[in-house]
Amino acid sequence: MAIQLKFSLPEKLYIKDPQTTKYGNKLLGNSVLLIDELGFEGFTFKKLAAKIDSTETSIYRYFENKHLLLLFLNCWYWEWLNYLIEVETKNLPSPQVRLERAIHLIVNAHHEFTLTAYVDEVILHKVVVMEGTKSYHIHSVDNENKDGLFVCYKELVERVAAIIELVQPDFEYPRGLSSTLFEMANHQLYFARHLPRLTDLKRKDDLKVELEKMLLIFAKKMLI
Amino acid sequence: MAIQLKFSLPEKLYIKDPQTTKYGNKLLGNSVLLIDELGFEGFTFKKLAAKIDSTETSIYRYFENKHLLLLFLNCWYWEWLNYLIEVETKNLPSPQVRLERAIHLIVNAHHEFTLTAYVDEVILHKVVVMEGTKSYHIHSVDNENKDGLFVCYKELVERVAAIIELVQPDFEYPRGLSSTLFEMANHQLYFARHLPRLTDLKRKDDLKVELEKMLLIFAKKMLI
DNA sequence: TAAAAATGATAGCAATACTATTATTTGGAA
DNA sequence: TTCCAAATAATAGTATTGCTATCATTTTTA
Numbered sequence: 001m002a003i004q005l006k007f008s009l010p011e012k013l014y015i016k017d018p019q020t021t022k023y024g025n026k027l028l029g030n031s032v033l034l035i036d037e038l039g040f041e042g043f044t045f046k047k048l049a050a051k052i053d054s055t056e057t058s059i060y061r062y063f064e065n066k067h068l069l070l071l072f073l074n075c076w077y078w079e080w081l082n083y084l085i086e087v088e089t090k091n092l093p094s095p096q097v098r099l100e101r102a103i104h105l106i107v108n109a110h111h112e113f114t115l116t117a118y119v120d121e122v123i124l125h126k127v128v129v130m131e132g133t134k135s136y137h138i139h140s141v142d143n144e145n146k147d148g149l150f151v152c153y154k155e156l157v158e159r160v161a162a163i164i165e166l167v168q169p170d171f172e173y174p175r176g177l178s179s180t181l182f183e184m185a186n187h188q189l190y191f192a193r194h195l196p197r198l199t200d201l202k203r204k205d206d207l208k209v210e211l212e213k214m215l216l217i218f219a220k221k222m223l224i
Numbered sequence: 225m226a227i228q229l230k231f232s233l234p235e236k237l238y239i240k241d242p243q244t245t246k247y248g249n250k251l252l253g254n255s256v257l258l259i260d261e262l263g264f265e266g267f268t269f270k271k272l273a274a275k276i277d278s279t280e281t282s283i284y285r286y287f288e289n290k291h292l293l294l295l296f297l298n299c300w301y302w303e304w305l306n307y308l309i310e311v312e313t314k315n316l317p318s319p320q321v322r323l324e325r326a327i328h329l330i331v332n333a334h335h336e337f338t339l340t341a342y343v344d345e346v347i348l349h350k351v352v353v354m355e356g357t358k359s360y361h362i363h364s365v366d367n368e369n370k371d372g373l374f375v376c377y378k379e380l381v382e383r384v385a386a387i388i389e390l391v392q393p394d395f396e397y398p399r400g401l402s403s404t405l406f407e408m409a410n411h412q413l414y415f416a417r418h419l420p421r422l423t424d425l426k427r428k429d430d431l432k433v434e435l436e437k438m439l440l441i442f443a444k445k446m447l448i
Numbered sequence: 449t450a451a452a453a454a455t456g457a458t459a460g461c462a463a464t465a466c467t468a469t470t471a472t473t474t475g476g477a478a
Numbered sequence: 479t480t481c482c483a484a485a486t487a488a489t490a491g492t493a494t495t496g497c498t499a500t501c502a503t504t505t506t507t508a
Contacts, residue, residue: 016454023455039363041291044495058455060497067265133357139263141418154421172424173438179415179422180408180442187407188400194365197378198403200396214397218404221445240485247486268464282486284466 005116007079012147013072018062026052027062028076029118031069036123040070040131071135071149077128078152080115081105082159095166099219102160106185107212129186157182168223177222181215188214229340231303236371237296242286250276251286252300253342255293260347264294264355295359295373301352302376304339305329306383319390323443326384330409331436353410381406392447401446405439412438 006019018024030052035043045059045066063069085105089098110125136150144150161178164171171177191198192207201210230243242248254276259267269283269290287293309329313322334349360374368374385402388395395401415422416431425434 021454042363045497046495055456055458056497057457057499061454065496130361133361136419137354137357137414139266145419150419154419157422172441174424175422176408176412176424176438179411180404183407183411184400184404187403190361191403195360195369195374195378198381198399200398200400214400217396218446221448222442224445224448245485269466270464279487279489280466281468281488285485289465 005080005083007076007083009072009075009079010148010151012144013068013075013149014063015060016062018072023054023058024062025116025118027059028073029120032073032119032124032127035070035073035127035131040066040134067135067138070131071144073124074128074132074135075149075152076115077124078156080113080121081109082152082156084109084113085156085159089163095163099160099163099167100216102163103181103215103219104212106160106182107208107215111208129190132186164219164223171223173222177219181219184218185211185215229304229307231300231307233296233299233303234372234375236368237292237299237373238287239284240286242296247278247282248286249340249342251283252297253344256297256343256348256351259294259297259351259355264290264358291359291362294355295368297348298352298356298359299373299376300339301348302380304337305333306376306380308333308337309380309383313387319387323384323387323391324440326387327405327439327443328436330384330406331432331439335432353414356410388443388447395447397446401443405443408442409435409439 009017009019016024018028027048031043031048034048034051038047043066045056049056049059063072085102088105089101092098092101110121113121115121115124136153138144157175157178160181161174164174164177188199188201189207189211192201192203192211196203201207201214233241233243240248242252251272255267255272258272258275262271267290269280273280273283287296309326312329313325316322316325334345337345339345339348360377362368381399381402384405385398388398388401412423412425413431413435416425416427416435420427425431425438
């Protein structure tokens, strides 16, 4: 039996925590599938309700609106990745190796680890790459930030920034490099898939290998 | 009398080119203001119509929907920046200096140059930073890409990639570095303004100076 | 086994994202 | 100058979205 991970996500993200109920699990799993299928703009609670044989009303008992659901999915992903980076880098010998491992996980975690029984992490990753930035590019950022809705991403970025600081204590931009690695991982992948002239990565089987190599080179050169 | 720039933007972006009419100019200028004020999600053609004392119907004669209007604004900004980088780097002595100038323009163009008489370029830049990624993170990317709607961004990225290749001909990731510089410029600025734990840049008067310095260091280190 | 909690069913409403039709204005060419 | 064509306005209408409210039913759990 697999371990079920339940994350403590910011309370204001949801009305009722979907991780705690069967219905909630179904809601989450299917929302990932449906957002992937329709795109976030085409996705509605009504369509999700139809997909899980339920009603809009019931979904509104979990989330105030679809934006917060998207942010929930992102936070979830960030928490999971943060947890993985923590346990997977803990006992590694040097900061350099830990950074390498972290970069490997940023690119590959969704293929190598399981989040839960009810969410397809490969598709969740697709959604994060495709729709992720929309979860924090919103008019109400400042208010939502006050409510702590972005701590998950901050902590994730800070975890890798901490490793970067160990690699090179006098480096001026540990957070900037860390957030850039996360953003690059998503954008370069997105570009390779959809707007290939914006990247040098080629869309083939080993795209992930190439991406990891690219991020590694960027990080290494920055920390020379 | 200032020179009025009119750009050739992809035809499928609009139904009728708003650059060619007085009404269109008013539409563009006010859409920038209103998107900045309400955020892209809160922005509607009805509200824009009210603001310019017109009707929804009239706006729909220029743009199929608000997504294409946002993309138009981005394309416009990209074309303008591309043009500026071209003329401003043309006669510079070395590739290094040209790259430095390009980075300076990515960060500062909107404060130093004028786009047109009817658009506030500082606010346009705010909109690009805040809402820009939404214009190419859409379910219909592949179709829109076929229609050539993203050429402006591609050409802009390629212009800087070409300079990068001159600086270091055997560098593996000219496009990747170029697109990353553009994306970083926006994201790090956005983070400094709204999610400061994600960056090392401090929110103060000389934020732009700091950002330029950061991008310069990144680029330099990559091309050692 | 009764109370409480969760979900479903139904209804409704204001706003959004359009389209269609018919006036009216306005800018240019004859 | 006037008349034509193009552009814009006015009005109306429709399906969908993004909710909220109420009440009935099912499921949990104490």
